[in-house]
Amino acid sequence: MTASSTENSVDSSVSSFSKLAPLEAVLFDVDGTLCDSDPLHYYAFRETLQEIGFNGGVPIEEQFFIENISGKHNEDIAKVLFPDDHQRGLKFMDDKETMYRRLAKEQLPPVNGLYKVKKWVEDRGLKRAAVTNAPRENAELMISLLGLSDFFDALILGSECERAKPFPDPYLKALELLKVSKDHTFIFEDSVSGIKAGVAAGMPVVGLTTRNPEHLLMEAKPALLAKDYEDPKLWAALEEIDRKSGAATTA
Structure with missing residues (x-):
C-alpha cells in the first residue's frame, strides 16, 4: 500500500466515525483490549495442555494459539482441542482458567x-x-x-447470550441494556472473532493490534486499526467525533 493510499484509508476511517455524532456509548472487549492478557492466556494454555500430554507432549506454538484459541468462547475452544471428548474439554478449560486467574x-x-481513553469517555x-x-x-x-x-455500566458475557462472539448477540444485548443506538455507538476489539461480532451488530469497530x-x-473489516489507545489515528477519529458533536450542539 502506498503512502497516499494509506492516508486516504485513514481519512476514510476518520470520516466513518464522524457519522456517529452525537456519540452515545462506547463498548469494550476485555481480554487484549483493556489489558494485554494474551501472553498469560497463551502461557496457561501451553502449560496446562503440556501437563496432560496434548500434541504428544509437545508445547503448542503461539501461531496455534492465535489461529485456534484467541478471542473464542470456551465452549468452542473445548470443541477444537478435544473434538471427541467435550466433557474432558470443558474440565480442561476450568483448569486452564484457574491457572490464568492466578497469573493475572x-x-x-x-x-x-x-x-487516557477512559477519561475521554467519562468527560463526555x-x-x-x-x-x-x-x-x-x-x-x-x-x-x-x-x-x-x-x-x-454493564458487563455482557457471551455465555449468557444465545450465541457468543463471533455472532453479534453480545453487542446487540449491550445496546439493549444501555438503551442506545448502534448508529451512535462504536466498539474497541482486538480479535478477529470480536471484530466480526461488532461488524455483524452494525457498529464501527476499532481493532487494536x-x-x-x-x-x-x-x-474481519474493522473501521480502523490502531496500535493502542495512544495511536494518533484513533485520536484523529475521536477528535472528529468531538468536532461533529460540537457542530450538532450549536446548530
Missing part, C-alpha cells in the same frame, strides 16, 4: 493509553459496557484489577 493476579498490564458522559467471551469470574477479576469496576496480526484483523 500477579501481573495484568493495561493496554497502553487505556486510562458516555455510556459504556464491557462485552466479552471470557467467563464471568475472569472478566470481573480483570476489570477489578484494572480499577474499572465503577467505570462500566495488541497481539493479533494486522492482516488477520483486517479480514
Whole structure:
C-alpha cells in the first residue's frame, strides 16, 4: 500500500466515525483490549495442555494459539482441542482458567493509553459496557484489577447470550441494556472473532493490534486499526467525533 493510499484509508476511517455524532456509548472487549492478557492466556494454555500430554507432549506454538484459541468462547475452544471428548474439554478449560486467574493476579498490564481513553469517555458522559467471551469470574477479576469496576455500566458475557462472539448477540444485548443506538455507538476489539461480532451488530469497530496480526484483523473489516489507545489515528477519529458533536450542539 502506498503512502497516499494509506492516508486516504485513514481519512476514510476518520470520516466513518464522524457519522456517529452525537456519540452515545462506547463498548469494550476485555481480554487484549483493556489489558494485554494474551501472553498469560497463551502461557496457561501451553502449560496446562503440556501437563496432560496434548500434541504428544509437545508445547503448542503461539501461531496455534492465535489461529485456534484467541478471542473464542470456551465452549468452542473445548470443541477444537478435544473434538471427541467435550466433557474432558470443558474440565480442561476450568483448569486452564484457574491457572490464568492466578497469573493475572500477579501481573495484568493495561493496554497502553487505556486510562487516557477512559477519561475521554467519562468527560463526555458516555455510556459504556464491557462485552466479552471470557467467563464471568475472569472478566470481573480483570476489570477489578484494572480499577474499572465503577467505570462500566454493564458487563455482557457471551455465555449468557444465545450465541457468543463471533455472532453479534453480545453487542446487540449491550445496546439493549444501555438503551442506545448502534448508529451512535462504536466498539474497541482486538480479535478477529470480536471484530466480526461488532461488524455483524452494525457498529464501527476499532481493532487494536495488541497481539493479533494486522492482516488477520483486517479480514474481519474493522473501521480502523490502531496500535493502542495512544495511536494518533484513533485520536484523529475521536477528535472528529468531538468536532461533529460540537457542530450538532450549536446548530
